[in-house]
Each structure stands twice: as C-alpha cells, then as structure tokens.
Amino acid sequence: MKEISPDRYTILVADDDSEIRALLKEELVEEGYRVELAKNGLDVLSELPFYKFDLIITDWKMPLRDGMSIVRTLQQICPGVPVILITAFGSSRLKKEAEKAGAVYLQKPFSIEELKHAVKRLLLLSKRKK
Numbered sequence: 016m017k018e019i020s021p022d023r024y025t026i027l028v029a030d031d032d033s034e035i036r037a038l039l040k041e042e043l044v045e046e047g048y049r050v051e052l053a054k055n056g057l058d059v060l061s062e063l064p065f066y067k068f069d070l071i072i073t074d075w076k077m078p079l080r081d082g083m084s085i086v087r088t089l090q091q092i093c094p095g096v097p098v099i100l101i102t103a104f105g106s107s108r109l110k111k112e113a114e115k116a117g118a119v120y121l122q123k124p125f126s127i128e129e130l131k132h133a134v135k136r137l138l139l140l141s142k143r144k145k
Contacts, residue, residue, distance in 0.1 A: 020047075022047045022048070022049070023069075024048050024049065024069040024070065024138055025048070025049040025050070025051065025066060025067065025068055025069055026043055026048050026049070026050050026051070026068065026069065026070045026071070026072060026134070027050075027051050027052075027053060027059065027062060027066070027068045027070075027071045027072070027073075028040055028043070028050055028051070028052055028053070028072045028073075029052075029053040029054070029055070029056070029058065029059045029071065029072065029073040029074060029077065029082075029085070030054070030072075030073070030074040030077065030101070031054055031055055031074060031076075031077045031078055032074070033054070035074070036052050036054070038127075039072065039130070040052060042127050042130070042131070043131075043134070046131060046134075048134075051066060051068070054077075055077050055078045055079045055080065056073075056077050056078070056079045056080020056081060056082070056084060056085050057079040057080055059071070059073060059080070059085050060080065060085070060088065063092065063093065068093070068096055069096070069097075069138060069141065070096065070097045070098070070099070070134060070137055070138060070141070071085075071089065071096060071097070071098045071099070072098075072099045072101060072130075072134075073085050073086070073098060073099070073100060073101070074100075074101055074102060075100055075101070075102035075104065075105075075109065076102060076103075076104055082100050082101075082102065083100070083109070083112060083113065083116070085098075086098050086100060086113065086116045086117070086118045087116060090116060090117065095141065096141075097117075097118075097119070097137035097138070097140070097141050098117070098118040098119070099118065099119045099120075099121060099130070099133055099134070099137070100113045100118040100119070100120050100121070101121045101122075101123060101125070101130075102120075102121075102122065102123060103122075103123040103124075105120070105122040105123075110122075119133050119137060121133065
C-alpha cells in the first residue's frame, strides 16, 4: 500500500464510550494523525462547521443521533468524506445498509491494525478522487 503523510489528515472519532474514544485517539495520534473527539451524534454535526475532516469514525449506537443517521447526513453536507462505522451490535442488514451508504463497516471487537489499515486505505482512495 502506498504511503500517506498522516500529519496532513484530521480524523473525527465519535463514540459514546470514553475508553474507546481515548484508545482510538491514542492509536491514531501515534500514527501521526490529528484527531478530534465527539461523544454523541449531535457533537459530530456541531463539529463539522469548524473543522475540515478527512475521515470520520463513528459508532453506530450513540445517544442523540445514531451512526447511520450521521452517515446519511454526511453524504449530503460533506460528500466524499470517508466514514468508518463501528459497532458491537452488528448484523448483516446493518453492514449492507452502511456499505450501501458508502461507509466502511467494522464489527467490534476489531483489531487496531484492522482499523489503521481501513483508515489508510480510505485516505488514499479519497486523495486520488481529489
């Protein structure tokens, strides 16, 4: 896989579980990415006017707005921004719905390496489209 310059990318991590948010931020910052955090769906949408996110990682089950709602909204207001939808409550129906909406679906528990690979792959694809 080609290399990217992580320090050029800002990622939003949204999860209502503070431990998951902290872990993902730590791992992504260690890779060199800039990371912002959101604890619920409304926080995600309120962050969008202030930052240009290159990628968004969102949990499916969160208070105020769920991850699929966020994916659909992002398609309208930030088309082309890649999204990774993570969940511990997955199903084949949700996976198909997420993929149809253009999101990459990761079932918890997933490995950090699996997440890092998905992040790099999506950022490379996004970079090529620009």
